[in-house]
Amino acid sequence: MAEPTLHIGRKISKVRELKGMKQETLASELGISQQAVSKIEQSADVDGEALEKIAKILGLSSEAIKNFSEEAVFNIIGNTYHDNSASLNYQCSFNPIDKIVDLYNEKVALLERLLQAEKEKNELIKSK
Incomplete structure (x- = not known):
């Protein structure tokens, strides 16, 4: 069984969700059914050509999807938002x-x- 960090289908799912895209939308763009997208997202490995098409629709490279990690996203968010505007000590x-x-x-x-x-x-x- 592949490690979760190498599960391309899950990475596609996470990226799609972060982009605010529904499975139905991705399916429509790919010209396949929503069920087929669901099956892709459950697959540990995805065909290179399919991955390229999916990446293009998501506005990324296939390498970006392969290298995607939630930890990196959280680090980017954490390093981007330091203005403390969401701090509990915010003064009006x-x-x-x-x-x-x-x-x-x-x-x-x-x-x-x-x-x-x-x-x-x-x-x-x-x-x-």
């Missing part, structure tokens, strides 16, 4: 309560304008 540059009050005041002003427009409309209807 505004007071959220003030924003809520502002939105409430805008809503009240809008409702007052709508009410005034309705009153004017009713007056026009009555005057006819």
